[in-house]
Amino acid sequence: MIKQFDTYSLLPHNTFGIEAKAAHFVEFTSVADICNFLGNGFNGKSLVVGGGSNLLFVNDFNGTVFHSAITDIEVVAETDSDILLRVGSGMNWDELVAYTVEKGWCGLENLSLIPGEVGASAVQNVGAYGVEAGDLIETVETIRIADAVVCSFTKSDCDFAYRHSIFKAAEKGRHIVTYVTYRLKKAVDFKLSYGNLKDKVEEFGGATLANVRRAVCEIREAKLPNPEQIGSAGSFFMNPVVAAHKAAKLKDEYPAMPQYPLACGDVKLSAGWLIEQCGWKQTPHKNVGVYKHQALVVVNLGGATGSDVLDFALAVVASVKEKFDVNLNMEVNVID
Ligand SMILES: Cc1cc2nc3c(=O)[nH]c(=O)nc-3n(C[C@H](O)[C@H](O)[C@H](O)COP(=O)(O)OP(=O)(O)OC[C@H]3O[C@@H](n4cnc5c(N)ncnc54)[C@H](O)[C@@H]3O)c2cc1C
Secondary structure, eight states, X not given: OEEEEEEEEOGGGOTTOOOOEEEEEEEESSXXXXXXXXXXXXXXXXXXXXXXXXXXXXXXXXXXXXXXXXXXXXXXXXXXXXXXXXXXXXXXXXXXXXXXXXXXXXXXXXXXXXXXXXHHHHHHTOXXXXXXXXXXXXXXXXXXXXXXXXXXXXXXXXXXBTTBOGGGTTTTTXXXXXXXXXXEESSOOOOOOSTTHHHHHHHTTSOOHHHHHHHHHHHHHHHSOOTTTSEEEEEOBOOOEEOHHHHHHHHHHOTTOXXXXXXXXXXXXXXXXXXXXXXXXXXXXXXXXXXXXXXXXXXXXXXXXXXXXXXXXXXXXXXXXXXXXXXXXXXXXXXX
16 A cells, blocks of 8 residues: 655654655555555655654655555574564564564564664664674665665675665665564573673563563663653764774873774774763753763754754764864764
């Protein structure tokens, strides 16, 4: 089934709570439907949205917004150790995680409670608590928007890296993800070394899939705003990576600065710490600020426009550059 709307409000399709309109909005429930639609001569400006939890609309979108409502889920192969699970791109991400935990399949539990849908997990390579979706993705099926051709990308085609995939680079804006297949494990292999996850799991009685999910949910709920109550897109900025000599100089000047050496020799810095040092927790601007428990999260304090949020974010970037000479890049997809 295809549903089509004109002059369509995107308010329910972005967690920032920004009012913006799409000239056209198209939602589909099957590959055949979207292929027919695109194959019938579609050649306009387009944008694909999932749950809108990583988007900032700065203006109305003068084109067609596509949304997948493909939500079926199927075990396509099973061995003694592995499950290959093919999932429709419109399925809610956390519902998928809850489903796999209930089934006793290991892999996605650390990614509990990340907002959004399955399609974007592959585009964004979502990650949390030491796990990234790309670690578990086997294939990504898409429709190429320009010619309605069905495509399939293997894990290595996807070129996954930190919050990065080929769908944010060479293939950006060219595909609608329709299905993602994940390789999950029947035997447990918990990743608990990140932050205080292990302690929290112990508090709940030890490492089981359900306890890991519960612990991740509890830690996230204490640290991150609930999109149903406070508008945000999660981490607005990526953690910057600097050369080792630059990190050493910064450490001399700011001994308390958290630094995380990477295997390549560069050093990752905490964007949240840098932003906090610039005083942004105390300085909201108009109706935009940073979240009280996590300065990396920019929040809509009520009634902000996309431009208000962008102006605030650019002021944050400028202040970090001025104080530390470090460039912050935005993780959020700004739609102008
Ligand atoms: C409170 C909060 C906490 C968050 N925590 C995390 C976290 O811990 N880790 C993390 O990685 N992210 C986190 N995020 C960011 C966000 O949840 C993820 O980026 C998520 O994957 C976005 O999913 P979505 O369906 O909402 O995608 P959208 O925001 O709608 O879209 C994101 C991008 O994916 C593209 N896209 C979406 N669906 C499709 C599709 N079917 N086909 C092709 N392209 C598509 C869009 O064009 C856009 O470029 C958080 C966000 C919030 C609000």
